Amino acid sequence: MGKELKMKTTITIAMIGILAMLPDAPQRTLTASWYGERYNGRKTASGEVFDAAKHTAASWDYPLGTKLRVWNGPRFVVVTVNDRGPAKRLLGTRQLDLSLAAFTRLADPAAGLLHNLKVEVVK
Numbered sequence: 001m002g003k004e005l006k007m008k009t010t011i012t013i014a015m016i017g018i019l020a021m022l023p024d025a026p027q028r029t030l031t032a033s034w035y036g037e038r039y040n041g042r043k044t045a046s047g048e049v050f051d052a053a054k055h056t057a058a059s060w061d062y063p064l065g066t067k068l069r070v071w072n073g074p075r076f077v078v079v080t081v082n083d084r085g086p087a088k089r090l091l092g093t094r095q096l097d098l099s100l101a102a103f104t105r106l107a108d109p110a111a112g113l114l115h116n117l118k119v120e121v122v123k
Contacts, residue, residue, distance in 0.1 A: 027120040032057075032070070032096040033086060033113050034103035044083035055105070058085030058097035067122040070098070072106035072114055078122055 036052040044050050046064045057068060057079040066081045077098075085097040094113060098106075107114055 027118050029116055030095040030119055031093065031113055031115045032098050032103070032117055033090075033094045034098045034100050034109055035085070036100035036109075046082040048082050050083065050099075052100040054099055055079045055102040056082045056099045057102065058083035059095070060084055060088075060091070061095065062121070069120050069122050070096070070102070070106065071118040075106050077102045077105040 035058070039050045040052055042050050044056075044058070048056075050056070055077055057070075059066075059068075059081050062068065062081045064081055064083075067078055068081065069076055069078050079098060079102045083097070086094050096117070096119070100109060103109055103114070106117070
């Protein structure tokens with residue numbers, strides 16, 4: 001990746017993050033993956049212990065503690081951002097990691113990734 005393109009990508013990601021943190025941030029469309037049992041018991045960025053059975057999410061864009069409503073067509077789940085992720089090497093392919101329980105509310109985990117999810121901050 002060229003230096004100029006890398007800089008534009010970094011600025012774009014930063015701007016998206018700032019927009020996502022605004023109280024009246026618009027609904028966003030993004031791609032999500034899931035993470036599960038292998039992380040159970042590990043500390044999250046918020047200091048909470050990860051539990052794959054809870055409705056939580058990892059995001060670089062939203063402040064820790066933010067509640068999000070995530071829609072996959074007619075199905076939705078409300079999650080709390082308690083960790084940072086997805087892994088930075090995966091940011092080009094997904095913007096949100098859902099706990100296994102949250103992902104399961106939206107689709108079969110065998111899907112791996114869910115595209116075109118609608119996400120909004122819950123007030």
